[in-house]
Amino acid sequence: MSRFSVFYRIFASNLDEATERAEGIALEQTVEIPRDVVPKGYIEDVILGKVESVAAEEDGAYLAHLTYSPDSTGAELPQLLNVIFGNSSIQKGIRVVGFEPGERLSADFTGARFGIAGVRERVKRPTGGLIAPVIKPQGSDADTLAAIAYAAALGGADIIKDDHGLTDQASAPFKTRVEKVAAAVARANRETGGHSLYFPNIAGRGEDLMDFARFAKEAGAGGALVMPGLFGFDLTRRLATADWFDLPLMAHPTFLGTYVLSDTLGFTHAVMFGVLQRLAGADISIFPNVGGRFGFSAGECLSIADACRSPDGIGRPIFPSPGGGMSVDRAQDMRAMYGDDVVYLLGGSLLRHADRIGETIRDMRARLA
Amino acid sequence: MSRFSVFYRIFASNLDEATERAEGIALEQTVEIPRDVVPKGYIEDVILGKVESVAAEEDGAYLAHLTYSPDSTGAELPQLLNVIFGNSSIQKGIRVVGFEPGERLSADFTGARFGIAGVRERVKRPTGGLIAPVIKPQGSDADTLAAIAYAAALGGADIIKDDHGLTDQASAPFKTRVEKVAAAVARANRETGGHSLYFPNIAGRGEDLMDFARFAKEAGAGGALVMPGLFGFDLTRRLATADWFDLPLMAHPTFLGTYVLSDTLGFTHAVMFGVLQRLAGADISIFPNVGGRFGFSAGECLSIADACRSPDGIGRPIFPSPGGGMSVDRAQDMRAMYGDDVVYLLGGSLLRHADRIGETIRDMRARLA
Numbered sequence: 001m002s003r004f005s006v007f008y009r010i011f012a013s014n015l016d017e018a019t020e021r022a023e024g025i026a027l028e029q030t031v032e033i034p035r036d037v038v039p040k041g042y043i044e045d046v047i048l049g050k051v052e053s054v055a056a057e058e059d060g061a062y063l064a065h066l067t068y069s070p071d072s073t074g075a076e077l078p079q080l081l082n083v084i085f086g087n088s089s090i091q092k093g094i095r096v097v098g099f100e101p102g103e104r105l106s107a108d109f110t111g112a113r114f115g116i117a118g119v120r121e122r123v124k125r126p127t128g129g130l131i132a133p134v135i136k137p138q139g140s141d142a143d144t145l146a147a148i149a150y151a152a153a154l155g156g157a158d159i160i161k162d163d164h165g166l167t168d169q170a171s172a173p174f175k176t177r178v179e180k181v182a183a184a185v186a187r188a189n190r191e192t193g194g195h196s197l198y199f200p201n202i203a204g205r206g207e208d209l210m211d212f213a214r215f216a217k218e219a220g221a222g223g224a225l226v227m228p229g230l231f232g233f234d235l236t237r238r239l240a241t242a243d244w245f246d247l248p249l250m251a252h253p254t255f256l257g258t259y260v261l262s263d264t265l266g267f268t269h270a271v272m273f274g275v276l277q278r279l280a281g282a283d284i285s286i287f288p289n290v291g292g293r294f295g296f297s298a299g300e301c302l303s304i305a306d307a308c309r310s311p312d313g314i315g316r317p318i319f320p321s322p323g324g325g326m327s328v329d330r331a332q333d334m335r336a337m338y339g340d341d342v343v344y345l346l347g348g349s350l351l352r353h354a355d356r357i358g359e360t361i362r363d364m365r366a367r368l369a
Numbered sequence: 370m371s372r373f374s375v376f377y378r379i380f381a382s383n384l385d386e387a388t389e390r391a392e393g394i395a396l397e398q399t400v401e402i403p404r405d406v407v408p409k410g411y412i413e414d415v416i417l418g419k420v421e422s423v424a425a426e427e428d429g430a431y432l433a434h435l436t437y438s439p440d441s442t443g444a445e446l447p448q449l450l451n452v453i454f455g456n457s458s459i460q461k462g463i464r465v466v467g468f469e470p471g472e473r474l475s476a477d478f479t480g481a482r483f484g485i486a487g488v489r490e491r492v493k494r495p496t497g498g499l500i501a502p503v504i505k506p507q508g509s510d511a512d513t514l515a516a517i518a519y520a521a522a523l524g525g526a527d528i529i530k531d532d533h534g535l536t537d538q539a540s541a542p543f544k545t546r547v548e549k550v551a552a553a554v555a556r557a558n559r560e561t562g563g564h565s566l567y568f569p570n571i572a573g574r575g576e577d578l579m580d581f582a583r584f585a586k587e588a589g590a591g592g593a594l595v596m597p598g599l600f601g602f603d604l605t606r607r608l609a610t611a612d613w614f615d616l617p618l619m620a621h622p623t624f625l626g627t628y629v630l631s632d633t634l635g636f637t638h639a640v641m642f643g644v645l646q647r648l649a650g651a652d653i654s655i656f657p658n659v660g661g662r663f664g665f666s667a668g669e670c671l672s673i674a675d676a677c678r679s680p681d682g683i684g685r686p687i688f689p690s691p692g693g694g695m696s697v698d699r700a701q702d703m704r705a706m707y708g709d710d711v712v713y714l715l716g717g718s719l720l721r722h723a724d725r726i727g728e729t730i731r732d733m734r735a736r737l738a
Binding site for chain 1: 393397399400401402403405406407408411412415416440441442443444445446447448450451452454455456457458459460461505506507508509532533534536537538539540572573574575576596598599600601603604606607622623624625626627628630631634635657662663664693716717718720721
């Protein structure tokens with residue numbers, strides 16, 4: 001059975017209406033023509049989406065299981081997303097709650113290149129939470145950012161990432177910044193014998209991205225940050241599968257929030273920040289942590305962590321990475337909540353004591369132990 | 370004054386709370402660090418977002434006017450979207466209701482290359498609504514799609530567009546399809562002396578897109594369909610500004626619906642399907658028409674049409690293009706509602722009488738006159 005499955009939560013007043021909406025999704029997401037016009041044979045039998053089941057849920061909504069042919073998508077991630085939720089994203093009361101790739105798409109989309117085990121191998125941290133300070137703010141020059149990165153690497157950071165607002169601005173153009181920051185992190189690693197990895201943000205104009213990624217690789221970047229909300233999930237897939245790149249990828253949630261914030265629209269938190277990130281090939285998925293500046297609940301955050309780490313998901317299990325208001329004070333609570341396989345972002349709180357960045361990281365490490 | 374403006378509708382219980390949220394947005398969208406940590410000088414004075422005003426609206430929400438420096442974005446469209454709404458997209462109760470580029474971004478982002486006047490010039494249709502049949506469904510082979518396109522061009526279609534679900538699938542691979550459909554439309558044009566333009570869907574894997582666009586141009590495509598929800602708005606900008614491309618662009622709303630469907634999240638319909646499409650450089654913006662399979666109201670549809678056509682908007686006025694359940698029967702009502710500067714999509718209803726495609730288009734033309 002090589003069809004892939006999408007599970008939709010449908011808001012309807014009764015089972016008949018829910019079933020009718022499910023049949024509407026099956027048409028909308030594939031042939032996009034009225035049912036009676038669908039050509040007989042291959043298109044009706046294979047291409048047209050199939051409603052496998054529709055069942056009432058406890059709270060009055062309905063769960064619809066639809067299947068689609070991989071012939072609709074080929075090995076194209078954007079087109080897969082188009083079939084999963086393209087036009088249905090424009091209809092109210094439909095939320096994507098699950099996706100299963102089936103045999104054929106599992107061969108086409110193999111997920112993260114490194115996953116949790118592969119990233120741990122690169123940072124030489126076989127157990128425990130990883131600590132990932134963020135260099136910022138935008139408007140800083142490259143030397144200032146490199147100095148922060150150097151201090152963080154001396155302090156034993158596992159991953160040092162660009163703020164997602166650092167792109168190719170004149171204050172710290174991509175190549176200047178990446179060269180200086182990568183060199184600073186390498187110098188700290190030489191001095192300490194450590195293995196901090198620098199993840200620059202692959203961002204700018206579309207025509208520059210592959211050049212930037214190649215430059216980052218050659219400059220000694222240890223991974224990269226990608227922003228699927230702005231550049232599409234296909235950028236993740238492209239870098240995750242490029243022979244010449246071969247570095248771990250961290251996905252940032254910017255511009256994606258709207259997809260999860262309404263209970264009756266978009267995607268569940270687990271699908272957006274777990275399933276789709278694994279499908280695209282991210283090794284680490286950033287999401288806003290409970291209790292920070294964003295409104296995700298503990299349950300929503302744990303659902304993301306589960307979707308990232310489940311052995312049943314697409315490809316290798318990946319790191320969930322809670323951020324947004326994370327601080328050293330919360331480290332022990334976070335460890336109790338998420339367990340060990342987590343990448344903790346440290347952003348603004350790190351800069352509060354800019355002269356003690358290394359100390360802050362060592363303190364966080366001690367609290368996570 | 371070269372700062373650009375973003376207007377947010379903020380849902381808060383009083384003016385103090387709304388103002389605090391606005392100050393939070395100013396931080397979140399730029400420096401992303403606590404206020405007391407923001408470095409003095411350039412970063413605090415220029416880079417940090419500024420809350421220009423916060424005012425109560427009639428219905429209890431608040432309108433906040435923020436300005437940002439173009440230094441935050443450079444001439445990068447993805448980074449501009451990142452500053453407009455990146456992380457704020459993950460916070461509830463914030464909706465983008467307006468954007469004004471200011472002097473410097475107006476020079477960087479010049480909008481549509483053709484606009485309404487330029488597209489009319491290419492299709493030789495100086496007045497009246499344009500008719501744009503869609504070739505579909507996916508799963509059809511290239512010859513079948515070419516035959517539909519040929520019939521549509523013979524019937525006097527202005528624009529013949531690929532269904533947004535036609536990408537690079539094995540049933541009709543991009544290059545095979547584009548070559549055959551473009552040839553069929555050219556043949557019909559030669560036979561009738563007409564000027565139908567074929568808009569193939571520039572879609573597939575990211576690494577193939579520029580090759581596909583070049584191929585389409587060389588094969589005789591008269592424009593292109595783009596899907597910013599799947600590939601990012603920067604693909605539109607890239608094609609709208611590429612010297613070698615020089616063809617009109619039609620933007621499809623797939624995967625973008627979630628951004629507009631909640632009143633308290635995302636973007637207004639006018640910003641998403643009018644302002645942002647003009648910013649990126651689309652010449653025609655497709656959106657789901659009132660009364661079809663989608664739930665947009667007449668007011669929402671007209672707000673999109675106004676934002677597309679307003680002389681005060683970014684660059685040249687562009688065509689609004691209502692689709693999704695459009696049919697010949699509705700032509701006169703639609704003309705009364707939208708006026709003349711409209712591109713009408715004709716999709717599934719056209720295929721209902723596949724042997725009378727030309728007749729349907731001529732009938733529609735008569736009703737629009």
